[in-house]
Amino acid sequence: MKKNGNYYSLSTKVAISFSLLSSFIFSVSILALYFTLEYYIYHNNTNFLNNEINIIENIFKQHPDDASALKQEIIWEPGLSGSHYMARIFKSNGEVFLETPGMKKIMPAANINELLTQNHSLLRAPLKANHKYYRMMVKRLAINDKEEKFIVIQVAADITHEYHLLQFYKNYLLIMLAVGIILSSLLSYWMAQWLLKPLRQFIDKITTQSIDTLDKQIIIHPNSDEMHRLLTEFNGMLERIHREYQKIQRFSSDVAHELRTPLNNLLLIAEDYLATTSHQENSREIFHSIIDESNRLSKIIDQLLFITQADAMKVTLKKTTFPASEEIKKLIEYFGILAETNHIQLNVAGEATLVADRTLFSQALSNLLSNAIKYSPSGSVIEITIHSTKTGVHITVCDSGVGISATQLPYIFDRFYRVDESRNTSTGGYGLGLSIVKSIMDIHDGEIRVESELGKGSRFTLLFYY
Numbered sequence: 001m002k003k004n005g006n007y008y009s010l011s012t013k014v015a016i017s018f019s020l021l022s023s024f025i026f027s028v029s030i031l032a033l034y035f036t037l038e039y040y041i042y043h044n045n046t047n048f049l050n051n052e053i054n055i056i057e058n059i060f061k062q063h064p065d066d067a068s069a070l071k072q073e074i075i076w077e078p079g080l081s082g083s084h085y086m087a088r089i090f091k092s093n094g095e096v097f098l099e100t101p102g103m104k105k106i107m108p109a110a111n112i113n114e115l116l117t118q119n120h121s122l123l124r125a126p127l128k129a130n131h132k133y134y135r136m137m138v139k140r141l142a143i144n145d146k147e148e149k150f151i152v153i154q155v156a157a158d159i160t161h162e163y164h165l166l167q168f169y170k171n172y173l174l175i176m177l178a179v180g181i182i183l184s185s186l187l188s189y190w191m192a193q194w195l196l197k198p199l200r201q202f203i204d205k206i207t208t209q210s211i212d213t214l215d216k217q218i219i220i221h222p223n224s225d226e227m228h229r230l231l232t233e234f235n236g237m238l239e240r241i242h243r244e245y246q247k248i249q250r251f252s253s254d255v256a257h258e259l260r261t262p263l264n265n266l267l268l269i270a271e272d273y274l275a276t277t278s279h280q281e282n283s284r285e286i287f288h289s290i291i292d293e294s295n296r297l298s299k300i301i302d303q304l305l306f307i308t309q310a311d312a313m314k315v316t317l318k319k320t321t322f323p324a325s326e327e328i329k330k331l332i333e334y335f336g337i338l339a340e341t342n343h344i345q346l347n348v349a350g351e352a353t354l355v356a357d358r359t360l361f362s363q364a365l366s367n368l369l370s371n372a373i374k375y376s377p378s379g380s381v382i383e384i385t386i387h388s389t390k391t392g393v394h395i396t397v398c399d400s401g402v403g404i405s406a407t408q409l410p411y412i413f414d415r416f417y418r419v420d421e422s423r424n425t426s427t428g429g430y431g432l433g434l435s436i437v438k439s440i441m442d443i444h445d446g447e448i449r450v451e452s453e454l455g456k457g458s459r460f461t462l463l464f465y466y
């Protein structure tokens with residue numbers, strides 16, 4: 001539906017639909033009312049005329065040679081007050097045998113063959129004569145068995161009163177119909193405006209919404225459950241977008257920050273190198289530093305690349321079936337020296353067969369183990385447990401280290417998020433380790449869960465579903 005190149009508003013469409021529907025129902029009801037009344041009157045007239053013809057027919061059959069009884073019915077009876085019918089009998093040659101006085105003036109005797117074409121039928125449109133309306137019925141009645149001798153009975157009833165009543169009703173109902181349609185259209189328009197008011201307010205509000213006002217909820221007074229749900233869902237969506245937007249903002253600034261430090265260091269080293277008079281003396285040291293910083297940069301870039309590729313589902317999984325403990329034992333061996341230096345004991349318990357990308361699984365567990373060692377005090381124990389459930393394999397890394405507070409727990413899987421905000425932490429991480437673990441679990445359609453208490457320790461669980 002278009003109006004001057006623009007689409008009609010929803011409220012106009014709703015108003016038009018309501019009004020068309022109510023007008024249709026109204027018209028159908030009124031027409032049904034009128035036709036029921038018309039049919040009722042028509043039916044009464046037919047019964048009356050049929051009845052009259054039957055009376056005349058019976059009299060004729062019972063007294064074929066005595067015209068007095070017929071005269072009583074055709075000539076005298078219609079004259080009595082309250083009677084409103086006329087009757088006429090034709091002979092087979094077309095001559096009028098008997099007729100109600102005055103009938104000739106109202107309904108002249110017609111050709112019987114012509115009349116018989118309407119034999120025993122009721123004409124729908126009433127006959128009009130002398131400002132009155134009549135219904136007529138004709139019947140041919142055989143006198144002997146061979147049918148060559150017959151009479152034709154013509155009966156007419158005055159229906160002026162019923163006719164006027166119907167006309168009055170017709171006009172009255174037409175006026176009612178017109179008023180009804182106008183009223184229902186006005187009401188439909190008002191109803192559509194009222195129903196869609198919150199939607200218009202909602203549109204007004206979202207047109208003023210910008211990236212800076214994402215944290216502001218849209219408040220209007222909904223008038224229906226659907227509108228309430230739309231608002232709730234929309235506000236929920238705003239909140240999610242706001243959260244994601246904040247993450248992206250934080251991520252961009254973190255990327256800039258993380259890359260700036262090693263780059264600045266590289267710059268300083270290069271400047272320092274150029275400033276020294278004797279390049280030969282400290283060049284080895286300087287180049288070591290350059291390599292260290294470059295390694296740091298390249299590590300960050302590699303990890304970032306992996307996370308973004310995993311997010312875009314661009315990492316191809318090479319799934320194989322292997323015993324989980326096999327890979328875990330290799331890692332324990334690898335971390336053995338580091339753990340020993342920190343007087344930390346690594347224990348493994350349980351067994352299960354895993355279907356996963358072996359390298360990525362090893363990478364995920366290595367990140368968890370390195371964290372557990374980093375954040376555990378000397379002399380503590382780190383337990384790694386493997387167990388299979390009905391739904392999948394659970395691998396848990398449990399330490400009794402520094403733990404994470406409840407307020408920081410929701411953010412630890414965010415990129416570059418570190419509990420120690422100073423970034424000068426001796427732990428040396430970039431805040432990407434857990435993001436990588438989460439990405440690995442996501443591409444395996446698995447999950448990572450964490451339970452932690454500040455000062456008591458943390459429990460990270462990898463869930464691989466069957």
Ligand code: ADP
Binds near residue numbers: 402417434
């Ligand atoms: P990082 O490389 O800095 O360790 P991660 O993404 O691996 O980054 O971890 C994010 C943050 O979560 C860390 O800065 C650390 O504060 C916290 N964290 C991770 N594992 C543990 C753990 N086992 N115990 C205590 N804190 C942890």
